[in-house]
Amino acid sequence: MDELARASSRGSGRSSKTLVKYPDFRLVLVQMKANTVMQEHRAEGRISIHALQGLLRVRLANEVVEIPAGQLLALDCGIPHDVEATTDSAFLLTISWPKGVAHE
Numbered sequence: 001m002d003e004l005a006r007a008s009s010r011g012s013g014r015s016s017k018t019l020v021k022y023p024d025f026r027l028v029l030v031q032m033k034a035n036t037v038m039q040e041h042r043a044e045g046r047i048s049i050h051a052l053q054g055l056l057r058v059r060l061a062n063e064v065v066e067i068p069a070g071q072l073l074a075l076d077c078g079i080p081h082d083v084e085a086t087t088d089s090a091f092l093l094t095i096s097w098p099k100g101v102a103h104e
Helices: 002-008
Strands: 014-022 025-032 036-041 046-053 055-059 064-068 072-075 081-085 089-096
Touching: 046 055, 046 064, 055 089, 064 072
Parallel strands: none
Antiparallel strands: 014 025, 025 089, 036 081, 046 072, 046 089, 055 064, 055 081
16 A cells, blocks of 8 residues: 555545456555545446545535445445545445446
């Protein structure tokens, strides 16, 4: 994760590395500096966000969910959300698309 931390200091305050990549499944390690935000977006597949270090705040349409290290949040397909690192943070992002829907 040290390499990712150095990369995140350039530009956006976040960096990522794809660990597993299949047409219907991704596992991505993401690091974010404190006070960095990934603006509202959505994935067409189901996702999970597993906090490895730090504290993440995920804003959904009607609630805000805090994810401390060791905790996991799962979201269904297409749910708009943004992610904020309140401290230097790292998480595993898992994306799984429905069978027959491939992504590059």
